[in-house]
Amino acid sequence: xxxxxxxxxxxxxxxxxxxxxxxxxxxxxxxxxxxxxxxxxxxxxxxxxxxxxxxxxxxxxxxxxxxxxxxxxxxxxxxxxxxxxxxxxxxxxxxxxxxxxxxxxxxxxxxxxxxxxxxxxxxxxxxxxxxxxxxxxxxxxxxxxxxxxxxxxxxxxxxxxxxxxxxxxxxxxxxxxxxxxxxxxxxxxxxxxxxxxxxxxxxxxxxxxxxxxxxxxxxxxxxxxxxxxxxxxxxxxxxxxxxxxxxxxxxxxxxxxxxxxxxxxxxxxxxxxxxxxxxxxxxxxxxxxxxxxxxxxxxxxxxxxxxxxxxxxxxxxxxxxxxxxxxxxxxx
Numbered sequence: 001x002x003x004x005x006x007x008x009x010x011x012x013x014x015x016x017x018x019x020x021x022x023x024x025x026x027x028x029x030x031x032x033x034x035x036x037x038x039x040x041x042x043x044x045x046x047x048x049x050x051x052x053x054x055x056x057x058x059x060x061x062x063x064x065x066x067x068x069x070x071x072x073x074x075x076x077x078x079x080x081x082x083x084x085x086x087x088x089x090x091x092x093x094x095x096x097x098x099x100x101x102x103x104x105x106x107x108x109x110x111x112x113x114x115x116x117x118x119x120x121x122x123x124x125x126x127x128x129x130x131x132x133x134x135x136x137x138x139x140x141x142x143x144x145x146x147x148x149x150x151x152x153x154x155x156x157x158x159x160x161x162x163x164x165x166x167x168x169x170x171x172x173x174x175x176x177x178x179x180x181x182x183x184x185x186x187x188x189x190x191x192x193x194x195x196x197x198x199x200x201x202x203x204x205x206x207x208x209x210x211x212x213x214x215x216x217x218x219x220x221x222x223x224x225x226x227x228x229x230x231x232x233x234x235x236x237x238x239x240x241x242x243x244x245x246x247x248x249x250x251x252x253x254x255x256x257x258x259x260x261x262x263x264x265x266x267x268x269x270x271x272x273x274x275x276x277x278x279x280x281x282x283x284x285x286x287x288x289x290x291x292x293x294x295x296x297x298x299x300x301x302x303x304x305x306x307x308x309x310x311x312x313x314x315x316x317x318x319x320x321x322x323x324x325x326x327x328x329x330x331x332x
Contacts, residue, residue: 020241022233022249024080025063025072027185029209033263034082035059037256043171045252049245065185066090066164073130073234080233086137086166096315097226100304101172103296103317105142107265110226112324113317121192121230129235133250134257136229139203143224144216146198150285152176152292158199161188167308169201172224172300176293188212204271205226205264213275221282222290231257239262309324 028034035057042055063069063078065089072078081087089096093194097103104110114135125132143149145158155178162180173180181197191197192215200212200222207213229254238246276282285293305311 018052019057019246020053020237020245020325022079022237023058023077025058025069025078025119026082027061027065028059028082030059031181031207032059033136034260037260039064041256042250045249048248052245053241053249061186063077065168067146067176073232076234076237078234079237080133080231082231083229085168085228086163087233088228089168089308091130091232092121094232094309095121095319096304097229097301097309097313098101099168099225102294103301104226104321108328109321109324113320114228115314123248125173125232126235128264130232131235131238131250134254135234135261136231137261137264138206138227138229139264141203141225141227142222142224143220144200144202144212146192146206146216146219148218148281148283149199150283151289159197160199161191161197161201168300168304171304171308172296173304175296175299189215192216194200201225203268204275208271213278213280216280218281219272219275222293222331223282228327240245241248263293 016118024038026038028036038055038057042057045053045055058078063072063081066081066083067079067090069081070083070087070090073081085096085099098110098113104113118132118135122132143155143160147154147158149155149158153175158178160173160178162173162182164182164184169178170182181191183191183197188197188200189210189212192200198216200207200216202210202212202220207216238250241249255292272282301314306316
C-alpha cells in the first residue's frame, strides 16, 4: 500500500512539473479583438500541448502601465507582456527608431524595414533576457486637439500631453515649440476633462477605445509618427518549456499577432471614418506645414542619434528606406 501511495505521489509530481503557466499582461481592454485572439491562442496552445501550457492573462492594464509590467517581468511576477515603443525602448533603445516623427511615408515602408530588422532586434532583446515573439503595433499616430491645428504656430498654442518619461516625444515637441505636460497614460482622460491639456497623440482606434476623442474636436490629417509594438517573453521562462511545446507556443503567438496587426489597421481606418461621422473634423495642412514637420523630424532623428538610439541603426533604417523607395520608383 505504501508503495502504491508513493508511486501516485511521484506521478502527480511528474505531471505538475510538466505544466507551464504563462502569466501574460496587456493594456488591451477585455472584449477587444486583441483579447479575443489571446484567448484563442490560449485554447489552441492548450489543445496542441495536451494541457502542458496554459495561460493567465491580465487585460485592461490591471497589472499597471508598460513600465510597471516591465518591472514585474524583471521580478518574474509576469512571464510575458505586450509593449509599445515606450516600453520596448526601456530594454532596447534602438527600437525607438521606428517612432521618429515623420520618418515613414506609408505602411509598406514600415513593413519592409520591420522584416529586414526582425532578426537584429530579436538578438538585441535576447541579450537582455527577453524573447521577442512577434511584431505588433498601435499604428499611425495622429494629433487630436480641442482647437483647430494646421500650422506650426497653431501647435505652439496647444498644451500637449507628453507621455511621461518619453525622450522622443519631448525632443520633437521642443523642436516644434509645443508646450507639453508630462503625464502617465492613465491620467490623460481626466487631464483633457479638466483642461490641464488640450491635445493628445494616439491612433484613431486608441482614441475611441480610451474615449479621448470625446474631449477633442479636431484630427490633424498628417500622422505625427508610427507606433511600434511587440510581445516579449521572459527568456528563462521560455527555455523552461520543452522544445516541441515551446515552438507551438511561439508559432501560435506569431500567427495571432499577424492577425491582430491586420485587424488593427482595418480598425484604425474604419475608426477614422466613424470619428468624422460623429462630428470630429479632419484638418488638412498646407505643403509648407508638411515641409516644416518633415524638417522637424529630420532634426529629431539627428539630435537623438547616439543618445536615444545608435547612429548605426539610424543609418541602417535610412539605407533600407532609400533601397525600398528606389525599387518602388523603378517598378513604376
